[in-house]
Amino acid sequence: MGRFDTSVFYTLANGKRIHLLVSREIKYYIEHTKRQYKTQKRKSRLYDTELTIDLIDNKASFLRDGFIDLIYEVERYNRLYNAINKLPEIQQRRLKMYYFEKFTYSQIAECEGVAVNAIVKAIERAKYALRVKLSE
Secondary structure, three states, X not given: OXXXXXXXXXXXXXXXXXXXXXXXXXXXXXXXXXXXXXXXXHHHHHXXXXXXXXXXXXXXXXXXXXXXXXXXXXXXXXXXXXXXXXXXXXXXXXXXHHHOOOOOHHHHHHHHXXXXXXXXXXXHHHHHHHHHHHHO
């Protein structure tokens, strides 16, 4: 997932408007879903298909539920990335290399010129710090 550099405003069912920072990929997915729904409605009118209230409600709830799940996932990623960015620079770098860039402990140790045990300890400390920060 990319950086959270794009703003999205969304109105919840209770009328509350929320602001999210999402990546460009997520924003594209949201806009693509909206376009698909609008296209489907337009085609239904063109072919004189009867749109019943139930059909519209079913489609709307499907999109809303999927979108709400997406919002929760984006919020989780946002909290995780914010927590990672608050770690010390060494822990950040080693954690990112291990989990995001898929380096092994020995590869990270070789790159940084330290013992493998130092890498293991730094990643363990980073994971513990993330657990503490994310449980708040």
